[in-house]
Amino acid sequence: MKRMLLPILGNRKALIGLAVLILYVAVALLAPVLTGHDPIKRVGRPHEAPSLDHILGTTRMGRDVFTQLIWGTRTSLFIGLLAGSIVTVIGVILGVTAGYFGGVIDEAINFVTNIALVIPQLPLLLVIAAFVGEASPLVIALIIGLTSWAWGARVTRAQTMTLRQRDFILASELIGEPKWRMIVVELMPNLLSIIGFNFIGSVIYTIITEATLEFLGLGDPLAVSWGAMLYNAQTSSAMSVGAWWEVFAPATTIAIIGIGLSMINFAVDEISNPRLRTLGTVHAAIRKQRKLDRARTVVQQEA
Numbered sequence: 437m438k439r440m441l442l443p444i445l446g447n448r449k450a451l452i453g454l455a456v457l458i459l460y461v462a463v464a465l466l467a468p469v470l471t472g473h474d475p476i477k478r479v480g481r482p483h484e485a486p487s488l489d490h491i492l493g494t495t496r497m498g499r500d501v502f503t504q505l506i507w508g509t510r511t512s513l514f515i516g517l518l519a520g521s522i523v524t525v526i527g528v529i530l531g532v533t534a535g536y537f538g539g540v541i542d543e544a545i546n547f548v549t550n551i552a553l554v555i556p557q558l559p560l561l562l563v564i565a566a567f568v569g570e571a572s573p574l575v576i577a578l579i580i581g582l583t584s585w586a587w588g589a590r591v592t593r594a595q596t597m598t599l600r601q602r603d604f605i606l607a608s609e610l611i612g613e614p615k616w617r618m619i620v621v622e623l624m625p626n627l628l629s630i631i632g633f634n635f636i637g638s639v640i641y642t643i644i645t646e647a648t649l650e651f652l653g654l655g656d657p658l659a660v661s662w663g664a665m666l667y668n669a670q671t672s673s674a675m676s677v678g679a680w681w682e683v684f685a686p687a688t689t690i691a692i693i694g695i696g697l698s699m700i701n702f703a704v705d706e707i708s709n710p711r712l713r714t715l716g717t718v719h720a721a722i723r724k725q726r727k728l729d730r731a732r733t734v735v736q737q738e739a
Contacts, residue, residue: 450703456696464510473503475660483679493681496672504660505685511661515577515646520639522581523588527634530585531592532619532627536600545589552586561645565654572656576649580642588634595630599623629704636701640694647690662686
């Protein structure tokens with residue numbers, strides 16, 4: 437455990453990304469405590485500007501934007517984590533199965549994966565969401581999760597095929613270890629960086645895609661999420677009447693969580709990739725040497 441925590445604690449990107457993620461999770465869990473308003477009830481005048489009573493103003497329907505933002509964090513994070521988990525589980529199962537067993541199994545899974553990769557994802561999601569009609573957040577999460585696993589499966593398969601030829605796997609086969617143990621004990625720990633990269637990337641993709649689908653009017657208009665807030669701001673012409681806060685609040689929130697998760701993604705790549713770790717050490721040494729050179733120059737000039 438200590439070995440895993442030390443690289444994370446020593447990586448600035450990981451710390452910033454984790455701080456952002458923990459903040460959002462805390463807001464989602466403490467939503468009933470952070471605001472006393474109901475997110476779908478009228479609590480003020482239409483398009484009321486930010487004030488002490490309403491920190492982020494109100495919508496055209498007189499709903500509190502801050503309250504909707506807090507409760508929307510819970511909904512959007514739930515969708516992102518659920519769909520990200522579905523994408524990761526399907527991708528890992530299919531990728532490891534295809535890469536480890538090979539042969540006919542690999543060809544069959546690879547064929548299905550290639551078909552899924554060829555079909556454009558966003559148009560497919562738009563068609564399915566339009567067919568379902570006013571899809572709830574749970575349905576959107578399931579749609580995204582069940583249609584976005586192909587890339588993760590392809591990457592996991594490639595890494596599994598590489599590990600399959602390593603000496604420790606071949607040695608385990610020679611001593612007669614069962615296949616399930618070789619997959620769970622030998623392969624999976626070496627795939628953690630790929631799995632983590634796939635999961636975090638899937639969460640980012642899901643949050644943005646969910647907001648896109650709801651912004652286009654394909655979600656449930658009564659749901660409280662960041663995408664629904666943007667959709668309601670669009671239909672009420674918020675920017676035209678000067679109610680910029682209706683767009684600014686959810687858009688900024690999506691951007692910040694995207695940056696935070698991306699920094700965790702970059703940190704996972706740096707921690708798992710020795711070349712990137714070495715490159716970071718070299719850059720730190722160069723910066724330190726430049727500081728020393730500048731200090732020497734200052735001392736020489738003063739002398």
